[in-house]
Amino acid sequence: MNESVIYYTITDEAPALATASLLPIVQAYAAAANVNIETRDISLAGRILAVFADQLTESQQVGDALGELGALAKTPEANIIKLPNVSASIPQLKAAISELQALGYNVPDYVDEPTTDAERDARSRYDKVKGSAVNPVLREGNSDRRAPLSVKAYARKHPHVNKAFAAGSKTRVATMGHDDFFSNEKSVVLAQADVLDIRHTALDGTVTDLKKGLKVLEGEIIDATFMNSAALDEFLAETLEQAKRDNVLYSLHLKATMMKVSDPILFGHAVKTFFAGVFEKHGAALAAAGLSANDGLGTILAGLASVAGGDEIAADFDSALAQGPRVSYVNSDKGITNLHVPSDVIVDASMPALIRNGGKLWGVDGSEDDTLAVIPDSSYAGVYQATIEDVIENGPLNPATIGSVPNVGLMAQAAEEYGSHDKTFEIKAAGRVDVINAAGEVLISHEVGQGDIWRATQTKDEPVRDWVKLAVTRARATNVPAIFWLDEARAHDANLIAKVRKYLADHDISGLTIEIMEPAAATKYSLGRIREGLDTISVTGNVLRDYLTDLFPILEVGTSAKMLSIVPLLNGGGLFETGAGGSAPKHVQQFVEENYLRWDSLGEFFALAASLEHLAVTTGNAKAQVLADTLDRATGTFLEEDRSPGRKIGTIDNRGSHFYIGLYWAQELAKQTADAELAGKFTALAKDLTDAEGKIVDELIAVQGKPVDIGGYYRPDAAKVDQAMRPSATLNRALATL
Structure with missing residues (x-):
């Protein structure tokens, strides 16, 4: 039989650690069905090394895996599983560079204002790496993202809590509404x-x-x-005064990872406005030391040790922080404010968390309080304000009864890549x-x-045509209304609306509900329907796709990591994305300190099943379909038995979750009747894993509670990671029998 290939991406942070545990299981099971799982390293460190291959020793050089996968994505044979990767902000990029240099890799510094040819060359190469560099290369198709039925069923049976807003809540969104990008x-x-x-x-x-x-x-x-910078500064000053008058927390919400050029600058304006007196007094000294507000307060404070008068400057920052409006904290225990790191507070993850928590964020002492959520550009700020108003008026959404808002997103061929790359x-x-x-x-x-x-x-025509087709296809398949979130008062959307109407005429839409609404109205419409237990397809551009595939899943099922994300590629291949990575840094920190990884790989289980099914259809490999069907059933058992990572040491973590998906998958394969050969291969393994369940869980839990060395953050040591993520000798021996 033909060997079929799935390309599995090696990325960053918690997803990369989790891969070291899950992938050996996946590869062993897939091999039994003549499916080969190949890996490609598209991590931030891997991408850096690839663009500077000419400056490294032969043993240090790595291939351009992202470029290879990008070329593959344009072919019918493409079958790629993409895990969340670091969308590198400048501070993250600089941290990765420092780590690689410490490991002996001769990569150059990232210079904010290059003056020599060498610095300009390095900057040009790094510009290909930073921000959401991966997504535009791989996303040669539009997005079909939704909560799997098993996830919705679990959320209804075991609902998480969406908190109510307190009476008289002062939480609201502040946005410019003039002189901005919109x-x-x-x-x-x-x-x-x-x-x-x-x-x-x-x-x-x-x-x-x-x-x-x-x-x-x-x-x-x-x-x-x-964006008019003078108007921006005026707006930021007004919001600071408003937060102080209202005695609420001040919180800035941007997307400094995806909008890697524009939003760090916006972030820098906020830092300079909040600490206006400090920059007026010490701005020249900070600039001379290469300390930029765009990199955040944390980078500035960390760099003051090498600045003359650094103690005085640090004291002035502390004083200004105490005298200004109360700012929200990312981690009050560590003194990390909302203004410390541009990539710490990402609007698509932070705003749903705020809404889910009753409109409250956390202050300097860890206590919760109402918040002024500052989103300078008004393009999509109204979506969050409309959601806040709905929850205040109608109460929190009840996951046990609400419907769903799946998304069809326009993103193929770098459509609507705002504020990034080489045109900002x-x-x-x-x-x-x-x-x-x-x-x-x-x-x-x-x-x-x-x-x-x-x-x-830029937004090319072919992706728009395909986007409309995908929206109609999903509406027809589900008999659910499809709403295009487009505002005719916005220049881009007006042109997009004309194309949508033109291409809708190419399809039979009789009996379907397909409408166009501006985003705030579409928000209210969709929230009204899900409160009645009804589904509504959101059909959106690229940025709203990013925002809504966090907003609604977090309110519906508690996390965006449990979504099924399929990208039907324009030339017939498939890209299968495994969920969001917003909490990945915190999980890595806990793992290194306590050898406990709370990352949930459920999105990978869904993506793998969809990938196997796609492979079966495109290659005729019937065994791959059996793997997909049995993995779906195993995932249902996994959810019903609540085998996702626990919340504290002493319970199963990510590694335990992987054992259980392997156990349930083997059991399903052993008892299925579609392929006797496969059933025979897994009968003994299913029995071995079932009999050894207690011993394997004990081995996985026994290592918890102590620090673990993985040899690096952006470029961890593969052998150390493998040892840390596969601590059960019993499980490893059982897998080896396949």
Whole structure:
């Protein structure tokens, strides 16, 4: 029989640790069905090493796994399981570089303001690595993301708690509503293929090419907009005063990982506004030391030890923190505020957590309080305010009775990649930014000031056509309303609406409910339906896809990690994503301190089953279908028996969860009747694992409670990780029998 191949990604943090435990089980079971599981390292450290291969020794060099998978994603044979990876903010990137340098890898520093050719070359290479560099390469298709039926059934039977907002709650969202990305957006649809330049002309006539040779296709949507930095600073100052007047916590919510260029700058503005007096007094000294507000308060404080007068500056920061509005804390025990690290408070994860917790975040002493949630750009802030208003008016959502809001997301071919990559700029001098075509015609023009943040983005026509098709397909398959979350008052959305209406005409939509609503109205509509136990498909662009596939799952089933995320690739392959990674850093910290990994791999079980099913269909491997069907049933048992990691030492952690999915999967394979050969292979293993259950669990729990050395955070030692994540000799011996 043909050997079928699934490509399993090695990523970062807790998902990478978990892979060391789960993958040996998966590979052993898959091999029995002539399915080969190959790995590809797309971790942040791996990506750094790949782009600097020419500067490393031969033994240190690694291949460009991301580039390889990106090419594969454009073929019908693609079958890729993608785990959450670090979407590297600048502080994370610098930390990874430092770790690699300490391990003996000759990679250069990341220089914020490069001045030499070598520094500019290094910066150019790092720009290919930082932020959400992985997703645009692999996502050669649109997103179909939903809660599996087994997860919804479990949530209804074992509902988590969504807390009520207290009477008179002061929690709300603050957003600009003017002079921001939403307000200033302009959009054009290209009548023909073209090559564009982005050009800045200063008031003194100096011309700077920001981007040259941008190739675009017929029908492609090109958008450009900017954030007025002066208006931003004024807004931030007003929100600080408002938080102090209302005596609530001040909390900034951005996406400094996905919007890797724009949002760290916004974050820096917030830090400088909060500590305005400190920067007025010490700004020159901080700049001379290379300490940037864009990297967060934590990086600045950590770097003061090497700055003359550092103790005085640190004291001034402490004083300003005490005198300003009360700020929310990421970790009050460690003194980590909302303004410490740009990547610590990511809007799509932080806002649902705030809403689920009754509108409260945590202060300096760990106590909870109402919060002013600051989301500067108004593009999607209304979604969260509408949700807050709904919960205040109607009470918290009850997971035992509510419906679901699955998502069909436009993301293929880097659609709507905002605020990142090579088309976002902090304007160096007041003047004008123009988008100019090959004929010299100005397509889009903005008058800009020094410090404004200007960005452009592309959305190709083919992904839009496919997105509409996927939405209709899901609506037809489920007989559930499909709502396009688009605002005709927004320039980009107006062009997208025209395409949606055009391509809907290509499909039979008789009997289906397919509507277009602006995001806040769509939020209220969807919340109203799920309170009645009804489902509603959200059909959204890329950023809202990212936001909603956390918002609704966290309220519905307690986490976004339990979602089934399928990306039908445009050329027929499949990409299967395993869930969000927002809490991964905390899990790693606990693991290193206590040898206890609370990461939940449930999303991987769903992704693997879908991947195996896709493989069976595309290659004719019937045994792969048996693996998929039995894994689905095993996952149902896993949920019913509540084998997800516990909350404290002494219970099973991630490694115990993997043992149980392996046990239940073997039991299902042994008793299935579709393939006698497979049943025979797993009969003995199922008996061995069943008989040894108590001993294996004891071995897995026995190692807990002590620190564990994994040899690094971004580039851990593989042998140490393997030893730490596979501590049960009994389980390892049983797997070896396959």
